[in-house]
Amino acid sequence: DPAGFGVGLETVLILHGTENWQTILLGSVLVLIGLFLVVFGGNGSYLALYANGFMSVSSLASLLTWNVEPASGYTQRAALYMAVYFISGFVGGLVFGFLPFLGHLFACAYYGLILGIELLCLSSGGLFTSILGRQLFLVPFTITALLVSVYHPKHVLGAMAGLSCPFVVALGIDLWAQTGLVEGVAGFMTLSESGAEASARYVFDQPKQFIVACSLVFGVVAGGLQYRVAVTRFGKGPQLGLEAGNAAVDDAIAHVFDVMGETLDISQVANAVDAALSGLGGDAAVARVVEAALDDLIRRSPGPAQAGLPNVGASADGPSADAGTGLDRAVRLSSKNTGDAEERSAKRIRANESAIDTTHRQPVVNPLAKLKWNNAADREKAKLLTHENIADHVPCELFLNWLPPTVADPLLLFLTKDAKESWTTNKYYINERLVYGSHKSTMYTSLPASQFSYSFMGSETKSKEYTCSSHLHETSSRINEFVTRRLRENRVRLHTSVSSDPLRTFSNKDDAGPDWDGNLCIGNEYLDGKQITGFHSDHLGYIGPRPVIASISLGATRTFRIRRIATANSLNSETPVWQRLDPLTSKKSATDPPNLPTNSTPCNEKPSSQFLPSTATTYSVKLPHGSLLIMYPPMQELYKHEVPPESNFPGHPLSSLARYNLTFRMHRPEFSNPPLCKCGVRTDLKPVFKQTAEDPQSERYYWACVKGRGREMGCGHFEWLR
């Protein structure tokens, strides 16, 4: 609150005649409080909130006291100002702290009031001698403040504070201009009589009652406007302290349930939560709790839950005591939502009916997707990994400059051209509604067209053959050879059947399983930082459980983020052995062979804690031109990944801000014919982890209806993978 800080300094100025050390002490305290607020005020810290209330109310009270001061002056002037300043400050701090809602209203009114006072000073004739000059000076401040309050209400406090800063500085200069700079500075520094007289000459030339009345009216109008905008946008006002922060979480969850009502797609839901929380400045811990709670809820509601799965409560049972609260909140909101489920369902059916004849259906737009990515919060939240340490944290390896420029550059040019000519924006039907992705994608394959047709979520996808580009063809051969070699070196055996050795490592070369063949490749195009892929795990239909996926990046360097689905508690001693001892998550370096038992005897020892992430940390890694990222099992089962929106990232001379990505997967015919569900759509393959005493490693898979898992959507098809 630099404005309060500035007015506080003015108050100090009024305290002429008191001891020099008092002025310096008060000034220093104000500077420290101001700095504290600038640094922590945005986090909704109670202390910052309290200090904000203190500053705002005390400086307002001081101003009012000053304005109504009789010409003869108060007796015990300094003591009176001190008392007014501190008593009103304490009260203001408490009001802001306990009633942040009222605090917000008051703060906005206060800013308006300050502006009102400044406007009324227009005719004093200081820095600008003409009224026009002063108006021209003030107009940009006023207009900017108004625009910010209307279009970016959640930033209004920050913006107003930012605006007040130069404003108050200008006010100070103006004061000196009116009273005489040298005289004013000398008076302030030495607290001399002439200084006091000089500042006393800085007077409003309207009657005092008029000034006070105008200021209050202006303040109330500005505050009311602010309040209305905030309520319209957020329902409960922008974050101000924990109470409003929690309200924001509630709102976020409510929005998320709306998104769920439409799609029940966990990656979209998780995305909505992320967007909501980062947009509202929520902290990472809250985000995790909410997401875990939602994850759990979604897992609980579908068909598999009726079949006795999955492990209810595990994912929300994280390390934080708040987890329960997050879950409660989610449950409460979900029951609130299912209350009017019938009505919503009817509405949806009506909407679908009206959409049937229309060729151009309305895409589902996530209302939260518009929220800006909070880069600062993101940096705080995500732990940056490099090619050197990525394998220590997640089941991935990264190879920089893996594809030589002689292949990577022409491949990038080919993809740029091909994308322009034939790639399509991801669109798929969820719950009979057409949903568009943010970017274009395509599919390439080495499989003969007759042998392969890929369909997901009701839409057939056409694919081109690798041979359509010699560079693509070469890349695919290089990848096959390299990934197969890395699997052997890491002693990771390719999944051959679900019931095979739980450790999936091997010691004997003959036991290595088949070669990896990335015969199916998905291309993604991200033209700028707004084009993204939300948090998801790759679909297992067609590629089967525990896939190995190799991803090539070309063009601009974007951030790839990885987050574990389960929280620490579901990774404790009840965690299946294979999960704890997964070779890549637990080994120490990307190049050493894993230091693990390589036979298939289940290991009963408690895992060393270094193998376990303490929380569901989000990791990020930069994927530059020509890099190869290999995602090993159980990446798709236990982690989600995304390419988030970004504003600052290195472009590439050949493609500017555009990035192209090729993810090679191994198509497995035995997983290509999923059962049809009652909705007439192919089901999708999902993993589930259930831990029981009898069955400590029940990693199982089931086919489920893709249309949704809620009561009123899809058919709830559920069938174990045999």
Ligand SMILES: O=C(O)CCC(=O)C(=O)O
């Ligand atoms: O662009 C990327 O790096 C990720 C693409 C991706 O996750 C996918 O296609 O499934």
Ligand SMILES: [Fe+2]
């Ligand atoms: Fe993916």
